[in-house]
Amino acid sequence: MDTASFVTSLLTSFVIFVVLVLVFTWLSSRPGNAPVYYPSVLLRGLDPWEGRGRGTRSPVGWLRQAISASEGDVVAAGGVDAAVYLVFLSSVLSILVFSGIVLLPVLLPVAATDDNLNLERAIGLKNGKTPQNFTELEKLALGNVQEHSRRLWAFLLSVYWVSFVTYFVLWKSYKHVSNMRAAARSTPDVKPEEFAVLVRDVPKPPPDQTIKDSVDSYFRALHPDTFYRSMVVTDHTKADKIYQEIEGHKQKIARAEVVYAESKTTGKPEGTKPTHRIGFLGLIGKKVDTIEYCNDQIKELLPKLEAEQKTTLREKQQQAAIVFFNRRSAAASASQTLHAQMFDKWTVEQAPEPRQIIWSNLSKKIYERQIRQVVVYTIVFLTVVFYMIPITAISALTTLEKLREKLPFLKVVVDQPKIKTVLQAYLPQLALIVFLSLLPSLLMFLSKLEGIPSQGHTVRAAAGKYFYFIVFNVFLGVTISSTLFSALTTIINNPPGIVNMLASSLPGSATFFLTFVALKFFVGYGLELSRLVPLIIFHLKRKYLCKTEDEVRAAWAPGDLGYNTRVPNDMLIVTIVLCYSVIAPLIIPFGVAYFALGWIIAKNQVLRVYVPSYESNGRMWPHMHTRIIAALLIYQITMVGVILLKKFLYSPVLVPLIPISFIFAYICHMRFYPAFAKTPLEVVQHNVKDTPNMDAVYTSYIPACLKPEKLEDVDIFEDAQSHTTSRAPSI
């Protein structure tokens, strides 16, 4: 890619970004769009424009608000997880800013004043080779420094500077997040999950006991003073199906009533009763009066549901339970204590939040979980390796010349010089981005199959897998232009060989990644901020589909941040920018722009748009931390290779950085991680002010489809699991 197309690409991206920001500024100030631009604010029952002074509607009002919002505001609006994500963005930003402050003024002049590229070209010409063109950009990079040159010391020391800046910032951030987590967990609010423990691998009870009875007697014996109650996990898929059917009918009735009421006003005072067909997709079958039909259906289903609830509670008990304690510290302590002599029985862990429990996974046994994990990771490994084939095919196709040959009808478009430049700048990157959007749902699905009990953990597991994929395929795949297979054989036969491979091919892809980062942040963030897609969907739905209030609300329901794709994508940029920070320091400003814009826009979206679907109190941080260090390690290892390739004697000076990174990771893990994996007693010692309403805590864990009509019936619910069946041991 030459300098012209690079600049074109940049400019186009920038123009798109500016347009999108203007569109956002204009659209978001129109009250009708509030549910799209302020859903989180609306859901918290606030007025989006309330309490804000002059200038709220000014073009930069949102910017000022996003910057001025404190961490407390963020936690209040989006929970600790969102705040931790912002800490992640700002940490990377600080790493890049600190690095850039030193690297840009030092390395750019050092590189620009050398002459390696011209020399190589001259040598090439002398030997009769076709001269390789180089761009002005490349003159500012490591490639322009001659071999053996003492200028390489500057690059070598820069690697040290970047590494130590990273250690420093990460240490600070880990400490900060750790305190944030502790603060969030020691609030006096009653959170049900803090009083509960998840028990899995409950052994089969003797024939005269239900599982519920054996759980009760076991935990009552071990925790005589603090045990409150237990709830055995049941297989309620059938009950849930009936429940969903009833809910569906209820929605239909509500919708039909609105339609009926609307039809009344228009001339006909009696109105038209809405009807529908009961056959396939409402297209065939008997025509029925919707309201009447649905009411009948509900009447029919309700006793069914009740009967199913009873059999579920009695006979579909699974070998897992949630056990409640009457004190937070008791639950915290119980969740960390080994209960049974054999570890494959009575395994305990912290209970997940009720809203993020994956019920179907709770009853999976310990060995099944292990096997599932192995199988899933094998599948992921195969996916990571074999996705390479289509990627290679695409990058072969997307060379514009080849495209032109293969699809001659495109000639008219392609041959116009301006369009050509744009296409040349974008096509490979677009192919990559489109391609990547296919994967996350598969990975979420696979992670769920592992038997993980909570949504939050699944998201972390999926994010981890996506990170592997993205680093191996996008970063390594694009860099090492040969197929990954040959790379893999290199790795297996001669592990250090991969360093050379990376080192020799990394500098060549610098411009590609510069454009890639720019495209990501200008277009990606522009779309994110302007929310054009949700806006259009919302307006279409409201106009043509939604009848009831509930339906409208569902149309603008904002969802959460989607960490499972967001974090790995950011991590890819971290990896790219770190790896090129010394090879082509020009990438640092792009990285800074990416994370600065990312931070502002994410903050805005957290404050106004997204609603967290679970709260893990920053459990994601250790995951991010480890992966930043992994990126740093990739960087350090490749730099040893890159500087070695310049035939610089002192490049082994970089080697100590690698053990230092491992030691740093180990110390962080040792010092901070336990408080993320477990609940420190110190944190839960602040007792809840009022006596907690333990009934409410218990009820919050009852799945919707099993919930009794009145809250007072909790005892009946519990009895249904235990005494009813234990009364009949004669079977």
Added chain:
Amino acid sequence: MDTASFVTSLLTSFVIFVVLVLVFTWLSSRPGNAPVYYPSVLLRGLDPWEGRGRGTRSPVGWLRQAISASEGDVVAAGGVDAAVYLVFLSSVLSILVFSGIVLLPVLLPVAATDDNLNLERAIGLKNGKTPQNFTELEKLALGNVQEHSRRLWAFLLSVYWVSFVTYFVLWKSYKHVSNMRAAARSTPDVKPEEFAVLVRDVPKPPPDQTIKDSVDSYFRALHPDTFYRSMVVTDHTKADKIYQEIEGHKQKIARAEVVYAESKTTGKPEGTKPTHRIGFLGLIGKKVDTIEYCNDQIKELLPKLEAEQKTTLREKQQQAAIVFFNRRSAAASASQTLHAQMFDKWTVEQAPEPRQIIWSNLSKKIYERQIRQVVVYTIVFLTVVFYMIPITAISALTTLEKLREKLPFLKVVVDQPKIKTVLQAYLPQLALIVFLSLLPSLLMFLSKLEGIPSQGHTVRAAAGKYFYFIVFNVFLGVTISSTLFSALTTIINNPPGIVNMLASSLPGSATFFLTFVALKFFVGYGLELSRLVPLIIFHLKRKYLCKTEDEVRAAWAPGDLGYNTRVPNDMLIVTIVLCYSVIAPLIIPFGVAYFALGWIIAKNQVLRVYVPSYESNGRMWPHMHTRIIAALLIYQITMVGVILLKKFLYSPVLVPLIPISFIFAYICHMRFYPAFAKTPLEVVQHNVKDTPNMDAVYTSYIPACLKPEKLEDVDIFEDAQSHTTSRAPSI
């Protein structure tokens, strides 16, 4: 080594063994030797000959008793640790017996009926090489099977058989030991360590608090219902020195009084008062009356000790403490629960038994411990690698011909054919055995430096290090006759290369190791059983040195089994026998003899001789289990190489065994290990029958030199740590 010298070596060993057993039978039946042969029985206050019927003094009486003693007897006499050691010996024995039952009848005929050695010799002769002699023994081994031969299938399947036998036996044994541990821990006896938790990394308290106060308030807040008391660890080296001095004087007085009383009877009714010189070693200086002088010294030292006790308690508090709970389950739960948000503060773990605490290590901080561990393991690594130099030198020297050249005066001895054969059989092995006896104390010292809080853990750590040493240096060192350096460079440059190296050199050393094992069990166990050295020392001491009862008791104090050398030595035999089990199946009977004799003799010694110095409830088992699997892995890997060298196409059939071993190790670790690392609540739920005497529990942890005169003064002791100083916050 030819067959003649091999048989000679075996016969000599056997004769020595028989003589030693006869000596033991004769000596042990003489009442005067009871303190040497029955110290454990005497210490438990039993009569060695009581309650035993006819035949007790018969030559095989001890044998019958050892075999008939139940596991309960063993636990009663030597604790769970001794019983677990016997389980280890019997497990290995079963592995070898089960393997031998199949391997010997199958492999010996298969090997003996082939003709590879003769063929190779013929080819060698044809090519003009000097013919290599081979022994009858070698005809019974893998070496006699021809390349490509289908007979190799028998050897290949044998590896599978041995592996699965090992898995089966190990699984059974782990289960058995796990239950034994659980049973031992759920007895209703009050064991102080079950009510206590060791707290390390106590943060610096605010200036107006002592460490004791801050520990108290911290644990009282977190465990309001179950906290009983705390004892802050103090630096009592100085107090201990004074205390030891007083004890020394007391001993001298006791001894002098006996001497004085003896002198009275002999004619002179007033007797001679014993005197000694107070200068260097009692050789120079003023002559003083011992009894008077020592009494004066004690009078002088007692107030000093008291003052030092006070300052120790008040001012030498360390940042570690032992915290007591009033219930076993509370202590178990607290020891497993994370207390502080930052893991480098308030780290808790199970308290060690009072008698095995290493006080000086308790106050070492978490980072210091980590660094010490790294340094110690570096030293151990260097030791393991560089001890090779002297070993190589020795094996070069011990070739008899070279010895004769270098030390010509030995000619007279060496040239006699019988002596020559014996020497040739023993010299290299003796050199090795003598050499190895130097190491254990160094390793114990190094392990203590790591900052481990308990004696039992130190022994395990030292045993682990010794295992590395012994396997790398003795097993690999002898096998790969080249220096270990070249082996190391092979490992680094080309890890799979080591397999080839081992595979090609292993068969050559078979006879050496056969003799080695035989020597170990005949001579080693003979000496162990007959206790000749302790017997001689005891009689000499009693005759010439001991005056008081206490001194006599000290002269026969039996000590414990010394797991730190015993276990790695057995593990070396396990490794050797496993690795040769298929290459030279004749080694299996030797292994069976080693572990059968070992089991009998160890059982006898546990029942009658050794007194455990600590009780870890079988904590050593996971350590042994892992190392048996490690030996199995070495075996499997070398077998892949060995059979590959026979140019056998199907040798990769063995490769799946390696992952299977890892999976087996992982599953065992997951299922059984937690109950060894932590205390399961299930096990301690059986509450102690009577209310435990918590004062006694507390007192048992007070170091001897700080113990108050009367037990009732416990409160004063505690107050000395706390209020005295907290009363003076104005400093």
